Amino acid sequence: MVGNQKNGFFAAIYECVKAVPKGKVASYGTIAAMAGNPRAARIVGWALHVNPEPDAIPCYRIVTKGGRVSSAFAFGGENVQRAMLLADGVEFDENGNVKQEYFFRP
DNA sequence: TTAATGACCTATC
DNA sequence: CGATAGGCCATTA
Numbered sequence: 001m002v003g004n005q006k007n008g009f010f011a012a013i014y015e016c017v018k019a020v021p022k023g024k025v026a027s028y029g030t031i032a033a034m035a036g037n038p039r040a041a042r043i044v045g046w047a048l049h050v051n052p053e054p055d056a057i058p059c060y061r062i063v064t065k066g067g068r069v070s071s072a073f074a075f076g077g078e079n080v081q082r083a084m085l086l087a088d089g090v091e092f093d094e095n096g097n098v099k100q101e102y103f104f105r106p
Numbered sequence: 107t108t109a110a111t112g113a114c115c116t117a118t119c
Numbered sequence: 120c121g122a123t124a125g126g127c128c129a130t131t132a
Contacts (some may be wrong), residue, residue, distance in 0.1 A: 008130080009128090009129060009130090010129085011132080026115075027114090028114055028115085029114075029115070032109095032114090032128090037127095037128065037129085039114095039115090039126090039128085040117065040127080040128050040129065041114040041116095041126095041128090041130060042112055042114050042115085042127070042128065042129080043112090043114095043128060043130080044113085044114080044115085044127075044128050045112065045113035045114060046111085046112055046113075046130070047113095047129090048113060049112075049113055050130095056117035059113080062113080063113095064113085064114070064115090065110095065114080065115070069113090070114095071113075072113050073113070073125075074113075087126095106120050
């Protein structure tokens with residue numbers, strides 16, 4: 001590691017995000033639960049916000065529980081995130097939300 | 107240590 | 120159905 005990040009919940013969150021298989025998405029609450037705190041959904045958003053390793057952390061695979069992408073995506077915008085997911089094989093419904101069948105659940 | 111922040115979630119009007 | 124308010128938890132200054 002580059003020695004820039006302290007070991008905390010963030011590290012666990014990163015592991016969970018990287019554990020999401022390609023072609024699927026995960027919600028903040030799901031990642032938080034996998035990290036050990038089902039109520040720390042906001043911490044997940046923060047962990048991805050700092051995104052120390054955007055090359056290894058596919059934050060574009062993280063969406064809200066309703067399947068809606070975040071409004072403050074760090075890579076460029078919601079449209080970009082949708083394109084990334086489409087490139088991974090994820091499909092959206094008519095509402096612009098990710099289908100629940102593409103949600104990765106442990 | 108206290109206070110403030112934040113890419114959420116749920117409940118209520 | 121759409122908008123608003125509050126609560127939760129960890130990190131930073």
